[in-house]
Amino acid sequence: MxxxxxxxxxxxxxxxxxxxxxxxxxxxxxxxxxxxxxxxxxxxxxxxxxxxxxxxxxxxxxxxxxxxxxxxxxxxxxxxxxxxxxxxxxxxxxxxxxxxxxxxxxxxxxxxxxxxxxxxxxxxxxxxxxxxxxxxxxxxxxxxxxxxxxxxxxxxxxxxxxxxxxxxxxxxxxxxxxxxxxxxxxxxxxxxxxxxxxxxxxxxxxxxxxxxxxxxRGNVTMKVTVRTLGHASHSGMLGGAVPDAMLATVRLLDSLWDEHGAVAVSGLGSRADGPSGGDEADVRRDAELLEGVATIGTGTVHDRLWNQPAITITGIDAPSVDEASNTLLPAVSVRLSARIAPGDDAARAFEAIERHLREHAPFGAHIEITQPDLGQPxxxxxxxxxxxxxxxxxxxxxxxxxxxxxxxxxxxxxxxxxxxxxxxxxxxxxxxxxxxxxxxxxxxxxxxxxxxxxxxxxxxxxxxxxxxxxxx
Incomplete structure (x- = not known):
């Protein structure tokens, strides 16, 4: 022009x-x-x-x-x-x-x-x-x-x-x-x-x-490795007597949320004065939530999406279903991704999540946390x-x-x-x-x-x- x-x-x-x-x-x-x-x-x-x-x-x-x-x-x-x-x-x-x-x-x-x-x-x-x-x-x-x-x-x-x-x-x-x-x-x-x-x-x-x-929201990500055994063992020989790493990992991860799917980690903050409201029907449509599957968390839609923390497991290192054997796994690693509410501090949030994981390790499992990455809200x-x-x-x-x-x-x-x-x-x-x-x-x-x-x-x-x- x-x-x-x-x-x-x-x-x-x-x-x-x-x-x-x-x-x-x-x-x-x-x-x-x-x-x-x-x-x-x-x-x-x-x-x-x-x-x-x-x-x-x-x-x-x-x-x-x-x-x-x-x-x-x-x-x-x-x-x-x-x-x-x-x-x-x-x-x-x-x-x-x-x-x-x-x-x-x-x-x-x-x-x-x-x-x-x-x-x-x-x-x-x-x-x-x-x-x-x-x-x-x-x-x-x-x-x-x-x-x-x-x-x-x-x-x-x-x-x-x-x-x-x-x-x-x-x-x-x-x-x-x-x-x-x-x-x-x-x-x-x-x-x-x-x-x-x-x-x-x-x-x-x-x-x-x-x-x-x-x-x-800010973000805190980390690799979490759960170890329970010195080596893999036949699940038919020792299963039921010793905890394998997958069992310990599942129990540990479940402790991160309450019965509503809201984050249950003490020390993670929420924003009380942020924009609220929102329509749950919009969330169901945008996510293509399957029939009968409920949304998670408590509070309004915008509170859950914008003002509260969230934790997602975005990856897991374990045998695939096609390659699975009857084995007790000695170690399992996951990638944990947390979203931090506006007004919270990423370093403080990392410490809260780390403390929670160590305090809730089931059966005395050993917890290793590596590759931390922090981003401020x-x-x-x-x-x-x-x-x-x-x-x-x-x-x-x-x-x-x-x-x-x-x-x-x-x-x-x-x-x-x-x-x-x-x-x-x-x-x-x-x-x-x-x-x-x-x-x-x-x-x-x-x-x-x-x-x-x-x-x-x-x-x-x-x-x-x-x-x-x-x-x-």
């Missing part, structure tokens, strides 16, 4: 901005599809070459906007020798007296899981019924494209001369725990400093109502001017009033951003909706949501520089 160099008033600029979003939307979809084709799984067991390819393509798209003074790819090595996955940084300096915004998303994705569970090839983007299917189509390559398309629309509306400073940070290992994030921030602290930070990695209540996420300060500005932009971009929401998942690096940049307002937005199925087979992105999210962010960027926004 080409605009005249003649200055436009604010209203005309916003109309030009929204037209730019619409006119370029087919290109945006094509670019998103191109990113989805790159299997940029950041887990250690997967080929890092694909993550590098994804970073290079993302950097290319940022350069094509013509907005940024510099666009670079970098990764850092942590003190313990972990080589961070490549991230992309782009910067444009603000005009004197103007604020700077940092735009965050991530270009890495989760593994595809079993191909048999996908209705379409996971890394071949497929358009069906207004949704683009593929791994990363929503989480979070749609977030990447939201930022790029919003910046392009702002550039079109301002004849290529936006006043505000714009920094972009597209991470390459968010799905692998952001393990080099702190070191990366330390290295690039000056480049990533901003007055407001938009994190495009959350969800919305529906495809027609936008959400501004104001609370996030976060509460957004909703009193700042950027929050109000974003809500108005969302209302205008979506045509519906935004809802303040919590999120049951965790984005631990947000707490790290708040610690490093305490004066910055953090705005957690997103392009997901209840049918997105992020991290699951058949992940998809609703294209109407994507278009509206781009429009809202572009309006925010444009208004961020206006004098009446009162942000400096």
């Amino acid at each position: 080409t605009l005249s160099d003649a200055p436009l008033d604010a209203h005309d600029q916003e109309q030009a901005l929204l037209r730019a979003v619409e006119d370029r939307f087919p290109t945006t979809i094509a670019r998103l599809a191109g990113l989805v084709r790159i299997p940029s799984v950041s887990w250690d067991a997967f080929d890092r070459v694909h993550v590098r390819r994804s970073a290079e393509r993302t950097a290319e798209l940022l350069r094509e906007t013509g907005v940024f003074d510099s666009v670079d790819i970098d990764g850092v090595e942590t003190a313990d020798g972990y080589a961070g996955q490549p991230a992309v940084i782009a910067t444009r300096a603000a005009e004197p007296g103007q604020p700077t915004v940092l735009l965050y998303a991530h270009h890495d994705v989760q593994p595809q899981g079993s191909a048999d569970d996908w209705r379409t090839p996971p890394f071949e983007p497929t358009l069906r019924d207004g949704r683009l299917y593929g791994r990363g189509a929503s989480d979070d390559k749609a977030g990447v494209m939201t930022h790029i398309a919003a910046v392009e629309a702002l550039s079109a509306a301002t004849s290529g001369r936006p006043k505000i400073g714009i920094s972009v940070f597209i991470e390459g290992e968010e799905e692998n725990g952001s393990r080099s994030f702190a070191d990366f921030l330390e290295k690039h602290m000056a480049a990533l400093g901003a007055d407001a930070i938009i994190v495009a990695d959350s969800d919305n209540p529906s495809t027609t109502v936008p959400g501004l996420t104001v609370s996030l 976060f509460l957004v300060d909703t009193a700042g001017p950027a929050v109000g500005l974003m809500k108005t932009a969302m209302e205008d971009g979506w045509g519906a009033q935004p809802t303040e929401t919590g999120i049951g998942g965790s984005i631990p690096f947000i707490a790290a951003l708040a610690e490093v940049y305490p004066e910055a307002e953090i705005l957690v937005t997103g392009v997901e909706d209840p049918a997105t199925m992020a991290h699951s087979p058949n992940e998809s992105q609703d294209l109407g949501v994507l278009r509206r999210a781009i429009s809202a962010e572009a309006l925010f960027l444009h208004r961020f520089a206006r004098p009446d926004a009162d942000i400096r």
Whole structure:
């Protein structure tokens, strides 16, 4: 889209901005599809070459906007020798007296899981019924494209001369725990400093109502190994007299929840003043809960999803059913994943879970806890001017009033951003909706949501520089 160099008033600029979003939307979809084709799984067991390819393509798209003074790819090595996955940084300096915004998303994705569970090839983007299917189509390559398309629309509306400073940070290992994030921030602290930070990695209540996420649970994960025997034994010879590790593990894990399925670990906190309510029918529908299966926990739906802790066993090392023999197992390992309520502390929560496991070890079983990973929960300060500005932009971009929401998942690096940049307002937005199925087979992105999210962010960027926004 080409605009005249003649200055436009604010209203005309916003109309030009929204037209730019619409006119370029087919290109945006094509670019998103191109990113989805790159299997940029950041887990250690997967080929890092694909993550590098994804970073290079993302950097290319940022350069094509013509907005940024510099666009670079970098990764850092942590003190313990972990080589961070490549991230992309782009910067444009603000005009004197103007604020700077940092735009965050991530270009890495989760593994595809079993191909048999996908209705379409996971890394071949497929358009069906207004949704683009593929791994990363929503989480979070749609977030990447939201930022790029919003910046392009702002550039079109301002004849290529936006006043505000714009920094972009597209991470390459968010799905692998952001393990080099702190070191990366330390290295690039000056480049990533901003007055407001938009994190495009959350969800919305529906495809027609936008959400501004104001609370996030933290996470505590660990590997728990339960040992009872020095070696495996024939179950017919010793079964019934000695406890095998599987029996001890089942009894130990059952102690983590009460009869309602609510977490029963003493010392884990809940948030008393968080958003409450919610419809249990929505949960049953979104989860495809089987007929006759009850939901778990106590309190309202939002209390259970946003304000209370949750514990899930996400993996177990034990013989498969097909390979099972009549053997008493000497050791069993599980991966325990806990979500920590906003306002709680991840380190304190880890200590509470560890204490519970050791105190509830059945039959004197030996408990070994390794590979701990902690992420702090976060509460957004909703009193700042950027929050109000974003809500108005969302209302205008979506045509519906935004809802303040919590999120049951965790984005631990947000707490790290708040610690490093305490004066910055953090705005957690997103392009997901209840049918997105992020991290699951058949992940998809609703294209109407994507278009509206781009429009809202572009309006925010444009208004961020206006004098009446009162942000400096």
